[in-house]
Amino acid sequence: MKPNTLYEGRGVVRASDPRQVAAGLRQALELDEFALVQPFAHGLDVRAVVFDGEVVAAYVRTAPTIFGDGQQDLSGLVVNYMLNADVGLRLRIGSVSEIEQRLRQRFGKLDHVLDVGEVMALTDAANFAAGRA
Numbered sequence: 001m002k003p004n005t006l007y008e009g010r011g012v013v014r015a016s017d018p019r020q021v022a023a024g025l026r027q028a029l030e031l032d033e034f035a036l037v038q039p040f041a042h043g044l045d046v047r048a049v050v051f052d053g054e055v056v057a058a059y060v061r062t063a064p065t066i067f068g069d070g071q072q073d074l075s076g077l078v079v080n081y082m083l084n085a086d087v088g089l090r091l092r093i094g095s096v097s098e099i100e101q102r103l104r105q106r107f108g109k110l111d112h113v114l115d116v117g118e119v120m121a122l123t124d125a126a127n128f129a130a131g132r133a
Helices: 019-030 074-084 087-093 096-107
Strands: 045-051 055-063 065-068 119-120
Touching: 065 074, 087 119
Parallel strands: none
Antiparallel strands: 045 055, 065 119
């Protein structure tokens, strides 16, 4: 859910239980007169550029991703990713501690070592307007 008139992920909240929904609505309605509530959509985030009624370009947006090297654990891979990410991306996906917290919720610990070439998304969504959590 999000404030109706904001964009670029501002004010977006994902909720998985009634208490979170209530808190998210309160937050959204503090920022706007209306709130937009919609289900999280899993799948590809495909964008198309249309000019004069014709598609002139299309692309698939992907979530920020780390790649296993068979040596570093999840925590080390995240730190290296963030050190090399541009400032805008770092601001949109959150701090290292926020990412590590999400990974802990998924895996329970951060000392897991990804196999060489194993891929793991750092966020649930490629579209950051869909929320970070």
